[in-house]
Amino acid sequence: MAFNILRAARAILHVKDLQASREFYVKGLGFIVTEENDSAIYLRGLEEHCHHSLLLKKAETSCAEVMSYKVQCNADLDRLASFFENRGMKTLWLEKGSQHAIGRALRVQDISGLPIEFFSEMDHTERMLQRYDLYQGAKVQRIDHFNCAVTDVEKACEFYMKDLGFRCSEYTVTEEENIWAAWLFRKPGVHDIAFMNGNGPRLHHVAFWLSDPMALIQGCDVLASLGYSENIERGPGRHGLSNAFFLYLRDPDGHRIELYNGDYLTIDPDFKPIRWDINDKRRQTFWGAAAPDCWFNEASNVMDVHTGVLLETQKPSLEQHKPTFII
Secondary structure, eight states: SSEEEEEEEEEHHHHHSSHHIIIIIIIITEEEEEESSEEEEEEEEEEOBBBBBEEEEEEEEEEEEEEEOOOSHHHHHHHHHHHHHHHHOOOEEEESSSSSTTEEEEEEEOOTEEEEEEEEEEEEEOOTTOOOGOOOOTTTEEEEEEEEEEEOOHHHIIIIIIITTOOEEEEEOOOOOOOEEEEEEEESSOOOOEEEEESEEEEEEEEESSSHHHHHHHHHHHHHHTTTTGGGEEEEESSSSOOEEEEEEEETTTOEEEEEEOOOOOSSOOOEEEEEEEEOOSOOOOTOOOOOHHHHHHHHBOOOOTOOOOOBBBOSSSSSOOOOOOO
């Protein structure tokens, strides 16, 4: 592979009320505010040294602007641009200085229509990992992954694995052996991006890593005490696929956030993907609780990186199953 994509690095979400979002993300989830103004809030987890991993922008319509990946160096951006352009995929360059605290960036609509971005440079700031006096809420540590609904999971997987160098950790197949969902990674964990069969393109959730399962439980207590009990959509529980602990939340704009801890290493070159049958009940929460309908049907709409217009969704190529489990 001519370029080196390192990991999922940040998400940009549009929100209607910055103050309401600030209360939720800072007091409830424990994010650190790196900077803020009347139009944006830059947030990071306690162990993150980069300026931000979540950017909230004030807007009239709630949506996902872009999902960003960090690459090893600036030369990788040029190689990625050449790759996309050779495939006839229109790119958008954002030069250094056009986005606060981030260097040159490349945006493109991926093979499924999802807005993605690549960058190599971001301003550094103080890591708060051992500032225990600042810990609050769920004590979010770092960004972990994205999960997206797409109309053709096999097409998305082929593009990310064959062309972008991602590997597969786990996947779900239908009775006809079609891939219904897949979990792909660049960092040595279970995933940086997951794709599921559904109306798309849409962002299902952004996930953030916690230090341990108890942080997740304590986060539930804090959220409930702050009046956010109705924002707890699903969990806490343990996933079958990935074996991780989870909690799904909806922020004040309806964006879905997962709090996540405890998956496994995938760094070995001879690691083989784990196959799940769509009718295997272990796909659901390991402890047996089913997901609510809203968790399956609802997701954040995404933007066209060139026009800023919300993309219309299309129906999936495979028959709709109501899964009880997505991570």
